[in-house]
Amino acid sequence: MATTTATATVAPKYWSGGRSPFNVEYGKLMMWYFLMSDAFTFGAFLIAYGTTRFAANGWPNPNEVFKSYPGAGEHPNAPLVFVSVMTFILIVSSVTMVLAVQAGHEMKKSRVVFNLILTIIGGLAFLGCQAWEWTHLHAEGAWWGHNPFLNSNGSVGHQDFTNFFFTITGFHGFHVFSGVIINIVMLIMTLLGVFEKRGHYLMIEKAGLYWHFVDLVWVFVFTCFYLI
Amino acid sequence: MEQHTAYSDVLHEDTHGGGTKEVIKVTIILSVLTIVEVFLGFWMIGMEENGFGKHFVKGVIIILMLAKAFYIVGYFMHLKHELKNLIMTIIVPCLLFVWFITAFLFDGNSFRTLRNKYNPVYKQMTTEKAPATEEKKDEKKPGQE
């Protein structure tokens, strides 16, 4: 704590009150801390998943489960392909979101609109992929409480494989969905010129933070469910 | 809501990142990392279950995952260009995850060993091959033994 007093004497007195110590307005600060708490929500899910896997003698091999793609025919054998496409979609939509935020800083309304539309399309595309994957797995007999896939050691499949898969990807999908809704709201507000009148596009920045967080969570979900 | 007045300077002092150039750079890095991950994933398919090789590759994938997380949080979420104070308030609480993960996984592992020790029926059921008749999709049986 002594360091805080030390920094207070340095030229910009960030900690001495009357201003934000982080040079950010409170809304962004709250968004950051909200994302922190949400990280603990997802963290708890993934750690629970990890704990269950550590407690299990056998676990299905993801490459045997997730190896299909739309229009693959009867016996698809393309592990990781479809989910890589999904990952790529989300990364690209994150990039367009960054560009929208930057365009907002430069007060370029048309570029904000363009990039936001791309982001929304990316989000919807991701949701579409997820919907297809869920439908496909459901058709194979997988659902909450039902796991048709055998463990990699050949024993009866661990029930929590599908339980965790649907719960966690579902919870992530719910975040993507709310992110898309938020982005649509942002798009409408931009089109109505709300931010232009306000003189800044900070709202887009906060929506962006949320959207990137969704991308970040997917990085973890992708690794934990599909890769390892 | 008059209390916000003092902070109007915030808006003008915002430190910006490296612009579009940086975004392109980070996009390329993230794509490359993902491609490497997927490549490692493919490579892992043929490996022996629970062998050293597989665990090693999994470890590498986790490190790559953390690298991706760093780039997303640092550049896309702009954290790297924020003040150090803010960075610390985000990073330090995340350190709690270390013990959170360690303790949980350690206990999960212990649960498995205890169960295998005291419940031989459970051990048998979860390590023995499933009766083939039960599975309608018999051809989907995993490849590697």
Next chain:
Amino acid sequence: MSNEAVLQTSVEGAVAHGVHHEDEHHEHHHHDTFISKYVFSMDHKMIAKQFLITGMVWAVLGGLMSVLFRLQLGYPDSHFTFLEDILGKFWVQDGKITPQAYYALVTTHGTVLVFFVLTAGLSGTFANFLIPLQVGARDMASPFMNMLSYWFFFLASVIMLSSIFVETGPFSGGWTAYPPLSALRGASPGSGTGMDLWIIAMALFVVSSLLGGLNYIATILNMRTKGMSMTRLPLTIWALFFTAVLGVLSFPVLLSGFILLIFDRNFGTSFYLSDIFVQGSGANTGILPNEGGNAILFQHLFWFLGHPEVYIILLPAMGMVSEILSVNSRKPIFGYMAMVGSLFAIAILAFLVWAHHMFVTGLNPFLGSIFVLLTLLIAVPSAIKVFNWLTTLWRGNIRFTPAMMFAIGFVSLFISGGLTGIWLGNSALDIHLHDTYFVIAHFHIVMGVASMFGMFAGIYHWYPKMYGRYLNNTLGYMHFWITMIGAYLIFWPMHYEGLAGMPRRYYDYSIWESFKQFGGLNQFISTVALIVFATQILFLFNFFYSIWKGRKVTSKNPYNSNTLEWTTPINPGHGNWVGEIPEVHRWAYDYAKDGKEFVPQNVPIDPNESHHH
């Protein structure tokens, strides 16, 4: 969840930021309707009062529940037929609390007291009330989210309350909601609808506490007035800050655990279920098909919140006690930085020790030994705090106001309850002591009663600021002495019962040869509990009577206190200060300095002054 709320309020915030007001002088002249002033109020002071009064309603209900189950424990052979007429057949049969009702009462008592009274009622009240006033802000960062926080709590309250009235009774598997009692709908009568309502209420409660916590953190960090550096903050604010951090980081984990539990209950999953044989009739009999899960996983997830929750309850009380002890000893708090540091240490350790609640549940013993080490470390910052409180009192010019009495009572209870924590923190001793009355005695003294004392101290101390009137002192002293002596009389004997191995959560001890000897003691405890409960009614009378009829506060700073809330008008409006917010020039504890009795924070530094903070 709360995303929409976050967004919506940041819209308002951004508006306020965009507009550059040069002067803060102009006063708003809203036309407050009854609804906007007392119901959907965005004034932090009104929201604080809403939290307080809702918390008090819950405290009375929770206390009443404890009186009812203490009746059963103290008088297992008596028949209270009049209760049957009041409560009905589900609760009382043949003049005795039914076993089902007994467990429902114990469970609801725990849930309500821990979450609704000591979390929402304590930190909800005082964080809302004190943060803007003591850091020098006109309101919370987002008043709208603050309002939402209360109304989510209110909704949670309504749902929890309604669970008491369903036909099969409220949830009865203990406030920790361990599966399988909480996961299988047929496990007990309360595991069906009662548990549904319980879990919905708790989920809403988590949302409420997140909305509140984010607001508290953002306000403390971002909205401090000029000169109010972090090291000049009153200790109340530091404590509330760490409380909010604990809540924001640990409640989400509980939410995750509950979501998995909801899936186990309703969607055929088995996150927490394994190797269960269901006895009964019909199709449900036999081996439960859902398996592969791990009940200990739930306990881990629960206690990852559950332990920080203990400090969510305790830290606000510690902060307020520090402030009240200093003001009423007319001395600076001893070791301000050590106090902050120990709060910080406690906040960190809170996240590292959760499994000490699980030593005997099948936790790995080696892992348990690490948790023992981490747990015992908590004694260090706790001891620092205790010694600092005692040295603050040392040779102080003490004013024994009711608030001060309760603050001193807090220190006493914290010591006697904390010491037994060292026993329980050892996994070897815990083999004998777990799930006995020793545990009950420990956590009731150190967490329950101590935090209640902190809350009472806070209410007595800041009541004049809340309502512009004083509470009656005579009633206050009666309240203190009876509660203080009563608390010790109730919980001290429980240590002996626990050491003798008397388990908690049993319905009737009189039929056990080994515990028959405690019949008289149990009767004594129950009688004292009844008296202490009645005394709280006295406090309630004092509280509500004084709102309208109490002695009026005549000066802005009745306690000659240093903190900023006493620079506001006696009845501050929305916005707190008329005119500019005072600038802060010193820390909050310049008492008995340079021959002056007290120097408020907004007094500029005199060039001849001795060293200052």
